[in-house]
Amino acid sequence: MAAKAVKGSKTNREVVLGFLEEAESWQLLSNQFPSKVGGRPAWLSLVDLPTVSELQCEKCKLPTVFLLQVYAPVTEYDRCFHRTLFVFCCKTPACYTRNDNKCFKVFRCQLPRKNDFYPFDPPSDEKPDFLVEDHQVLGSGLKLCQLCGCLGQKACSRCHTVTYCSKEHQTIDWKHRHKKECSNEGSQSSEQFNSFLFSEWELVTEPEELPAKDEDLHECHGLDQESMSCVNNGLEDSDLESMAHHETQDTKVFQKFKKRIAIEPQQVLRYCKEGSPLWVSAEHVPREEDVPECPCGAKRLFEFQIMPQLLNHLKVDRTDASIDWGTVAVYTCADSCDRGTKYSAEFIWKQDFSGDQAV
DSSP: OOOSSOOOOTTTTOOEEEEEEOOOGGGGSGGGOOOEESSSOOOSSSSSOOOTTTTBOTTTOOBOEEEEEEEOOOTTOGGGSEEEEEEEEOOOGGGOOTTOOTTEEEEEEEEOSSOSSSOSSOOOSSOOSSOOOOSSBOTTSOBBBTTTOSBOOEEOTTTSOOEESSHHHHHHHIIIIIHHHHTTSSOOOTTSOOTTSOOOEEEEEEEOOOOTTOHHHHSOOOOOOOOOOOOOSSOOHHHHHHHHHHHHHHHHHHHHHHHHHTTSTTOOEEEOTTSOOOOSOSSSOOOGGGSOOOTTSOOEEEEEEEOGGGHHHHTOOOSSOOOOOSEEEEEEETTOOOOTTOOEEOEEEEEOOOTTOOO
8 A cells, every 4th residue: 555664755845654564573663664552663774763761651650651653754865764763642631731732752763774773675575484573672682671671671570581670660560470470480481462552553644645626635725704702801902703713713713724634534643744733733833943953953854743643543541541642743843863883862743622522
């Protein structure tokens, strides 16, 4: 249905939609350069992984967990022959306060075609005859957290075999799995079901196709003045007019959002490098100065957004609380600056639904 690499046209700001499909585990490994949701990260560079402190939620200080990655090379730069964006999020529902992005992390990693980790030629589409998959050690020798697949430098004090990124993840894994493994009461296989991670899917893409005659979907029109009948409860006319205008604008934006996604209701991601997000509300839309520049000095520009439909696949619903968002927009360095094998932190903007909105 689509190529693995997510590519947007710079000339017409083509929007590429992401959908979830089942895939065999070998198709989602690092050497296949996947775009995917859930499971463990399929790291691109096998050195210089993000540290525990870089991956911490800024609110609860617990480690975030891998949410998704998008393989998006920039063909005009050799340094970006391979390029993947990694998104992590907190699993603590209380951290998802309104329009607050502190529970998310995003990193960019890129490599030239000739690098220390992967063959020069593209990977085969055929399943390899011999496959060794190790969730605990990368090919570079770096050890990973048995629970989440991030950098793991804290070893079990009893067996000294498995490693973890943090005390918190060691505690979770001990209760649910490693206590039996460590005492040889259970299997040592890393293939056991890991309920801490999000369900794993391949993220496949296809260009968005819009009805040719529906102008509302292709461009954003100005808002018409609407006459409103209301009771003046001590408010000035100018205040009432401002409130009415804002309510009308917010409704317009949300209706446009619903109409646009209704064409492909299963979309979980929208990619449009250097384009514009599809906002769910007129509230909390970033101004240019709200998006910080990259440390290299270049501007950060919009690249893709995560849609609320993804929540339906993450199995995070709880009776008391749940992680939640309206949309999550990712902004990246306009120059895709060269950081070698390092993972560069980029910027996320979280926007929630306003009022009683619902998709």
